[in-house]
Amino acid sequence: xxxxxxxxxxxxxxxxxxxxxxxxxxxxxxxxxxxxxxxxxxxxxxxxxxxxxxxxxxxxxxxxxxxxxxxxxxxxxxxxxxxxxxxxxxxxxxxxxxxxxxxxxxxxxxxxxxxxxxxxxxxxxxxxxxxxxxxxxxxxxxxxxxxxxxxxxxxxxxxxxxxxxxxxxxxxxxxxxxxxxxxxxxxxxxxxxxxxxxxxxxxxxxxxxxxxxxxxxxxxxxxxxxxxxxxxxxxxxxxxxxxxxxxxxxxxxxxxxxxxxxxxxxxxxxxxxxxxxxxxxxxxxxxxxx
Amino acid sequence: xxxxxxxxxxxxxxxxxxxxxxxxxxxxxxxxxxxxxxxxxxxxxxxxxxxxxxxxxxxxxxxxxxxxxxxxxxxxxxxxxxxxxxxxxxxxxxxxxxxxxxxxxxxxxxxxxxxxxxxxxxxxxxxxxxxxxxxxxxxxxxxxxxxxxxxxxxxxxxxxxxxxxxxxxxxxxxxxxxxxxxxxxxxxxxxxxxxxxxxxxxxxxxxxxxxxxxxxxxxxxxxxxxxxxxxxxxxxxxxxxxxxxxxxxxxxxxxxxxxxxxxxxxxxxxxxxxxxxxxxxxxxxxxxxxxxxxxxxxxxxxxxxxxxxxxxxxxxxxxxxxxxxxxxxxxxxxxxxxxxxxxxxxxxxxxxxxxxxxxxxxxxxxxxxxxxxxxxxxxxxxxxxxxxxxxxxxxxxxxxxxxxxxxxxxxxxxxxxxxxxxxxxxxxxxxxxxxxxxxxxxxxxxxxxxxxxxxxxxxxxxxxxxxxxxxxxxxxxxxxxxxxxxxxxxxxxxxxxxxxxxxxx
Numbered sequence: 001x002x003x004x005x006x007x008x009x010x011x012x013x014x015x016x017x018x019x020x021x022x023x024x025x026x027x028x029x030x031x032x033x034x035x036x037x038x039x040x041x042x043x044x045x046x047x048x049x050x051x052x053x054x055x056x057x058x059x060x061x062x063x064x065x066x067x068x069x070x071x072x073x074x075x076x077x078x079x080x081x082x083x084x085x086x087x088x089x090x091x092x093x094x095x096x097x098x099x100x101x102x103x104x105x106x107x108x109x110x111x112x113x114x115x116x117x118x119x120x121x122x123x124x125x126x127x128x129x130x131x132x133x134x135x136x137x138x139x140x141x142x143x144x145x146x147x148x149x150x151x152x153x154x155x156x157x158x159x160x161x162x163x164x165x166x167x168x169x170x171x172x173x174x175x176x177x178x179x180x181x182x183x184x185x186x187x188x189x190x191x192x193x194x195x196x197x198x199x200x201x202x203x204x205x206x207x208x209x210x211x212x213x214x215x216x217x218x219x220x221x222x223x224x225x226x227x228x229x230x231x232x233x234x235x236x237x238x239x240x241x242x243x244x245x246x247x248x249x250x251x252x253x254x255x256x257x258x259x260x261x262x263x264x265x266x267x268x269x270x271x272x273x274x275x276x277x278x279x280x281x282x283x284x285x286x287x288x289x290x
Numbered sequence: 291x292x293x294x295x296x297x298x299x300x301x302x303x304x305x306x307x308x309x310x311x312x313x314x315x316x317x318x319x320x321x322x323x324x325x326x327x328x329x330x331x332x333x334x335x336x337x338x339x340x341x342x343x344x345x346x347x348x349x350x351x352x353x354x355x356x357x358x359x360x361x362x363x364x365x366x367x368x369x370x371x372x373x374x375x376x377x378x379x380x381x382x383x384x385x386x387x388x389x390x391x392x393x394x395x396x397x398x399x400x401x402x403x404x405x406x407x408x409x410x411x412x413x414x415x416x417x418x419x420x421x422x423x424x425x426x427x428x429x430x431x432x433x434x435x436x437x438x439x440x441x442x443x444x445x446x447x448x449x450x451x452x453x454x455x456x457x458x459x460x461x462x463x464x465x466x467x468x469x470x471x472x473x474x475x476x477x478x479x480x481x482x483x484x485x486x487x488x489x490x491x492x493x494x495x496x497x498x499x500x501x502x503x504x505x506x507x508x509x510x511x512x513x514x515x516x517x518x519x520x521x522x523x524x525x526x527x528x529x530x531x532x533x534x535x536x537x538x539x540x541x542x543x544x545x546x547x548x549x550x551x552x553x554x555x556x557x558x559x560x561x562x563x564x565x566x567x568x569x570x571x572x573x574x575x576x577x578x579x580x581x582x583x584x585x586x587x588x589x590x591x592x593x594x595x596x597x598x599x600x601x602x603x604x605x606x607x608x609x610x611x612x613x614x615x616x617x618x619x620x621x622x623x624x625x626x627x628x629x630x631x632x633x634x635x636x637x638x639x640x641x642x643x644x645x646x647x648x649x650x651x652x653x654x655x656x657x658x659x660x661x662x663x664x665x666x667x668x669x670x671x672x673x674x675x676x677x678x679x680x681x682x683x684x685x686x687x688x689x690x691x692x693x694x695x696x697x698x699x700x701x702x703x704x705x706x707x708x709x710x711x712x713x714x715x716x717x718x719x720x721x722x723x724x725x726x727x728x729x730x731x732x733x734x735x736x737x738x739x740x741x742x743x744x745x746x747x748x749x750x751x752x753x754x755x756x757x758x759x760x761x762x763x764x765x766x767x768x769x770x771x772x773x774x775x776x777x778x779x780x781x782x783x784x785x786x787x788x789x790x791x792x793x794x795x
Contacts, residue, residue, distance in 0.1 A: 017698075017761060018533075018534050018725060021534065021537055021725040021726055022533060022537060023537075054760070054761065218533065219533030219536075219537070220531070220533050220536060223540075283745065
């Protein structure tokens with residue numbers, strides 16, 4: 001469970017070193033778009049060395065590799081797959097690419113003697129991927145699916161806008177596929193790093209369509225993303241009251257009970273428990289603050 | 291002998307005996323002598339030198355309110371060169387890169403001693419190279435005021451840039467093309483120098499405000515230009531966008547909130563850098579959110595604080611120097627924005643210095659060590675890169691002194707076992723905020739208790755040092771040279787550390 005996935009350029013030593021200080025729930029070290037062609041080898045070596053020596057603690061670590069249609073992808077995987085990495089982010093991921101990546105990872109895990117299974121975060125950023133998304137979501141190894149709206153807009157030949165009406169359908173479709181498969185629905189980054197109000201609006205919009213996390217391309221976006229995708233203190237308080245009332249009702253063998261004049265049944269209790277799990281995961285329960 | 295901070299002090303020099311040792315001494319004040327005659331107006335520096343007269347062995351002083359736009363110090367230095375004067379002591383309140391001509395005077399022995407609060411730029415190079423025949427003494431802003439008023443630093447001639455002067459020899463900081471605002475650091479020189487020269491490019495019939503009292507002025511020198519007003523802007527005056535700086539600022543503000551320092555009537559000071567302004571921005575946001583109005587903000591004032599004053603978030607601004615032109619404009623028009631002298635700002639013997647009224651101050655550090663000693667004077671090679679300015683004054687006076695800095699910079703740890711040069715003693719420092727945690731000095735049990743149940747990343751300073759070493763490795767310590775080139779003076783004038791010629795190895 002994560003609210004934010006922070007992209008860190010794989011060729012930027014200062015950013016790599018400080019990647020874990022910004023409070024992102026997950027980090028995506030980028031060897032693809034952030035790195036110019038002539039820096040690919042250097043970035044790969046830098047990142048592999050950093051992860052071996054100083055892997056950030058207390059945070060999920062992913063690496064975005066170059067596309068499987070390039071000769072770089074296998075070199076990236078060879079260099080970074082290991083105990084320090086939780087998952088691989090695959091750009092332009094369709095079913096066939098994901099199957100291929102899964103096979104490569106399987107072999108690398110065996111070859112490197114890894115006890116863990118490396119996860120995959122596919123980026124859905126082509127029309128083809130989007131129409132396959134329900135199948136993609138069912139694949140094993142997936143932690144979630146990330147919408148890549150910029151590349152998708154190029155593929156679809158629509159114009160990206162701040163309002164984001166053009167990506168309502170992809171957002172909703174990915175969100176439904178992910179929720180059905182019980183994996184994370186991760187929204188596309190908001191590309192204006194100087195517009196916190198716009199970012200907040202964008203987060204609220206994507207959340208209303210079912211997205212539960214967002215990628216960030218600048219550390220200064222984390223605070224806003226967390227503010228939107230964390231359960232609010234009011235919701236946490238409500239959920240705690242539901243939990244307490246449900247326990248009391250359980251002692252009295254009541255399946256349905258009333259709180260503040262409203263009927264409470266299992267779906268509402270489940271919703272409250274979900275909020276409390278998130279609050280616990282993000283350290284937001286009142287007792288943790290006390 | 292070793293001083294109270296454990297540094298060796300040469301025999302015959304007054305040793306730092308603790309931050310509160312000054313309290314056992316009484317204030318020493320020279321008498322202020324209003325002039326019997328109105329000031330004489332001159333149009334040539336040479337004529338002023340002749341009238342004063344300026345001769346070998348004298349001490350000449352300057353203020354630094356024109357900062358890196360200053361032309362007055364440079365003009366006086368050029369006249370010294372032209373006349374071939376020798377063995378002078380210069381006592382500018384600060385030296386900036388624009389004062390490069392000073393290097394030539396030091397090299398050639400025209401200037402043999404330098405006493406200042408801050409030095410940065412080419413003038414520092416011959417001093418590091420051992421070319422200053424005497425010593426570099428580095429005061430704090432409040433300490434310089436104390437030294438001048440007590441006669442410890444006797445000034446023969448003060449050349450004071452005055453952006454505008456009236457026919458009676460009064461000076462103003464807010465009028466004229468080189469308006470720089472408050473002239474707080476010039477006040478001790480004005481009142482206690484034996485001969486006072488105002489240097490101006492603007493003579494008017496009347497002034498909107500008087501910052502320099504003509505009763506203490508001997509001469510007014512009228513020149514074409516005293517400085518470039520753009521040069522007064524101090525460093526960056528915009529809030530940092532650097533995410534590490536913002537993270538540090540957020541945590542510093544959260545810390546201050548958790549310990550209850552941001553409450554009605556509180557007062558604060560920060561520097562002008564991007565991270566300092568980011569702390570101010572965080573504090574501003576908390577003040578708005580909780581409807582809190584503070585008493586004052588002080589120090590070098592930027593437009594950011596002017597905005598906070600105008601928004602009604604503070605009752606007053608106490609301004610010893612303006613850091614940007616927005617602050618200059620505000621000082622000229624807003625009665626709640628008040629200029630203060632260096633003595634009122636930070637002189638330990640002032641009856642109620644502003645620094646002693648501060649709820650908290652946010653300061654930087656070039657290095658900080660396990661005793662919370664801070665260096666802002668040299669880099670870790672011992673090269674001169676700044677000086678205390680008001681660092682030690684505010685650190686001592688404020689109820690809570692917060693140092694904000696990256697844990698590592700340019701792959702070097704900022705937290706060290708021992709600072710290369712000691713500027714501000716650890717006993718005046720309470721908290722260190724870095725991007726990887728907050729360390730509270732162990733004897734501030736009140737702050738430790740107030741944050742015990744918070745979610746702030748509180749760690750020990752030893753722990754932060756280990757983290758820094760894990761990231762960067764343990765840096766090789768460079769032994770300093772053996773030759774003493776100067777001393778860092780605490781605000782009471784005692785030697786808190788020596789300045790050594792950097793090792794050539």
